[in-house]
Amino acid sequence: PIGQQVMKGAPTDIYALDAQTGEVQWIFHGPTQKHKLQKGDDNIVAMGQRASQNVRGTTLPNPWSAPTIDSSGTVFIGSEEGPFFSLRDENGDGVLEGGNEVSTYxxxxxxxxxxxxxxxxxxxxxxxxxxxxVFKR
Known part of the structure; x- marks a missing residue:
């Protein structure tokens, strides 16, 4: 979920659900979080502890961009780890595999x-x- 605390090594699965029934249509197992910061972020933010105060927890960014879905049902989404994905269960078998169903940049x-x-x-x-x-068809 958006705002979920994501720590290094956390899974980044994406679920496609049927809008009417809520049934899972497919699951995409995204890249595992390798970094505590976003890829390309050169700044490090540290938290200190003051006398008699505890260090406050922080919510790290969602590991995904906001998705966009086109009229054919293809999901376009970017990862905090760097890849940009296009996802579509072309044959409807519930498994995403191959270049027709998973494309990355x-x-x-x-x-x-x-x-x-x-x-x-x-x-x-x-x-x-x-x-x-900008990607062209």
């Missing part, structure tokens, strides 16, 4: 939780923490 920079792909005529755009990517 590694930007080597984080796609932040509030970033969302924008789809236009024959193109799509998404911003990472350091660049704007």
């Amino acid at each position: 590694d930007a080597e920079a984080c796609f932040a939780g509030s970033s969302s792909p924008a789809i236009g005529r024959q193109m799509m755009a998404i911003a990472s923490i350091d660049a704007l990517y």
Whole structure:
């Protein structure tokens, strides 16, 4: 969920659910969190402890950008680890595998939780923490 505390090594699965029944249509096992910070983030934020006060916990960013779904049901989503994914269960078997169902582009920079792909005529755009990517069909 958005705002969930995600620690290094946390799973990043994506579930597609049937809107009417809530039944799981497919599960995509995303990249495991390898970093405590977002890929491409050179700044380190440290928390200190003051006398008689405990260190406060923090909520780390969602490991995914906000998703966009096109009219064919393809999910477009960026990862905090750097890859941008296009996901679609082409044959409806509940398993995502192969280039027709899972495509990736590694930007080597984080796609932040509030970033969302924008789809236009024959193109799509998404911003990472350091660049704007535009993909053409």
